[in-house]
Amino acid sequence: xxxxxxxxxxxxxxxxxxxxxxxxxxxxxxxxxxxxxxxxxxxxxxxxxxxxxxxxxxxxxxxxxxxxxxxxxxxxxxxxxxxxxxxxxxxxxxxxxxxxxxxxxxxxxxxxxxxxxxxxxxxxxxxxxxxxxxxxxxxxxxxxxxxxxxxxxxxx
Ligand SMILES: CC(C)(COP(=O)(O)OP(=O)(O)OC[C@H]1O[C@@H](n2cnc3c(N)ncnc32)[C@H](O)[C@@H]1OP(=O)(O)O)[C@@H](O)C(=O)NCCC(=O)NCCS
Numbered sequence: 001x002x003x004x005x006x007x008x009x010x011x012x013x014x015x016x017x018x019x020x021x022x023x024x025x026x027x028x029x030x031x032x033x034x035x036x037x038x039x040x041x042x043x044x045x046x047x048x049x050x051x052x053x054x055x056x057x058x059x060x061x062x063x064x065x066x067x068x069x070x071x072x073x074x075x076x077x078x079x080x081x082x083x084x085x086x087x088x089x090x091x092x093x094x095x096x097x098x099x100x101x102x103x104x105x106x107x108x109x110x111x112x113x114x115x116x117x118x119x120x121x122x123x124x125x126x127x128x129x130x131x132x133x134x135x136x137x138x139x140x141x142x143x144x145x146x147x148x149x150x151x152x153x154x155x156x
Contacts, residue, residue: 010101013069015110017051018059025068026061033093045091049073058114062094062103070094072107076120081148087115087123092137108141126150 018026023042031037049057056077062070072092078085089111094104112123124146127134 010069010098010103010106013062013098013103014064015060015062015106018046018061018071019051019065020046021065022061022068022071025063025065026071029068029071029093029095032095045073049075049090056118058111060107060110062107068095069098070103070107072111074111074115074123076115076118083148084122085120087112087118087120089123089125092134104137105141 023039023046026046027037027039027042030042046059049059051059057073057075059073060071061068070093072089074087074089076085077083077088089108092104092107094107115123123143125138125143127138
């Protein structure tokens with residue numbers, strides 16, 4: 001199948017800070033992508049990282065309140081694990097039928113622009129080992145393996 005050209009509707013979609021009116025659309029899109037309905041989680045994410053949150057958060061949406069086509073959430077975090085201030089991306093999602101049209105890249109660039117404006121020169125994220133799409137996406141943005149490794153153990 002021919003790859004869609006980047007002159008598509010995705011280019012015209014507005015990217016802006018999330019408002020509370022966008023949350024229903026974010027929850028609906030997340031349900032579409034993950035199959036899970038998590039209203040409390042998204043309201044909490046908005047309270048923490050939305051425009052009226054702590055100030056270091058960044059919650060951006062693509063689309064309008066009637067239909068959210070994508071979103072990205074991140075925050076500047078300082079000195080956790082001994083790390084100097086850096087931007088973290090916690091979540092990025094794009095509506096399935098609008099993928100591979102550049103919208104995810106625009107969302108990522110928009111959050112990076114906000115990190116840069118805050119004086120931050122590094123962005124980090126964490127990805128599931130088996131999610132090849134998200135690996136490919138972040139690699140395409142220029143991200144490579146960082147200096148930390150995640151450890152975990154099961155608590156009985
Ligand atoms: C990851 C995701 C946000 C990417 O959004 P997108 O709008 O499709 O991304 P872009 O169109 O900007 O793609 C940029 C690059 O990412 C890579 N990429 C994106 N989708 C890909 C796929 N399905 N397979 C391989 N590479 C892919 C490509 O290198 C692409 O560049 P190219 O089109 O020049 O080849 C989207 O696929 C998504 O929402 N996935 C499901 C949610 C998810 O897993 N989120 C991560 C956990 S929070």
